[in-house]
Amino acid sequence: RAVEGLAARARSAGGEVYLANVNSRTQTVLAGEDGALEGAASEALELGARRTERLKVPVPSHCPLLSGVSEELSRALAEVEMEDPEYTYVTNRTARTTRAAAGVREDLAQGVMCPVRWDDATSLMAELGCALFVEALPGRVLSRLAAGSASLPRAVALADSGLRSAAVRVRRASEARGGGER
Numbered sequence: 001r002a003v004e005g006l007a008a009r010a011r012s013a014g015g016e017v018y019l020a021n022v023n024s025r026t027q028t029v030l031a032g033e034d035g036a037l038e039g040a041a042s043e044a045l046e047l048g049a050r051r052t053e054r055l056k057v058p059v060p061s062h063c064p065l066l067s068g069v070s071e072e073l074s075r076a077l078a079e080v081e082m083e084d085p086e087y088t089y090v091t092n093r094t095a096r097t098t099r100a101a102a103g104v105r106e107d108l109a110q111g112v113m114c115p116v117r118w119d120d121a122t123s124l125m126a127e128l129g130c131a132l133f134v135e136a137l138p139g140r141v142l143s144r145l146a147a148g149s150a151s152l153p154r155a156v157a158l159a160d161s162g163l164r165s166a167a168v169r170v171r172r173a174s175e176a177r178g179g180g181e182r
Contacts, residue, residue, distance in 0.1 A: 003019055003030065006040050015033060017032035018060075019063075020063050020115055021116045023119060032063060062111070069113070074106075090124060092111045093115065095121040095123075095124055122149075131153050131154070132156065132169055134158065139159060143155035143156060143160075154173075
């Protein structure tokens with residue numbers, strides 16, 4: 001809530017700053033215009049944030065500044081034949097499950113302009129019985145967040161383990177659960 005307030009104040013002062021990711025209770029990401037982000041980072045430190053870090057990303061992802069990209073992606077995805085997922089899909093923007101191709105399509109298209117609710121999504125996955133998180137390349141941030149939480153499953157980053165090792169861990173976790181729900 002504090003970070004959302006920070007972004008709202010920046011917008012009311014004429015800047016374009018938006019909440020982009022809620023990765024954990026202690027890590028949130030803002031996206032927007034460079035100058036407005038610098039001001040928001042300074043204010044965050046003044047309000048007691050332990051640190052701020054500028055991410056090296058070329059676009060302001062997961063915020064309304066990418067609404068045009070979202071519309072274009074939506075049109076492109078409408079042309080792609082999709083089937084309902086075989087496994088439960090947890091959406092980035094609502095942190096809810098879907099088993100419908102239309103729900104996946106909508107999440108993918110809207111996700112570029114809507115905040116990612118990673119903290120809520122991982123909590124939901126843990127409640128659903130997920131035993132292992134595997135983070136795709138290139139990062140390690142999300143698996144480290146999960147590793148730092150007592151309430152979340154184990155996590156492995158492909159950047160650290162490689163695909164073969166991660167596949168073995170997935171198989172073991174699945175076998176330990178008896179195959180589990182999809």
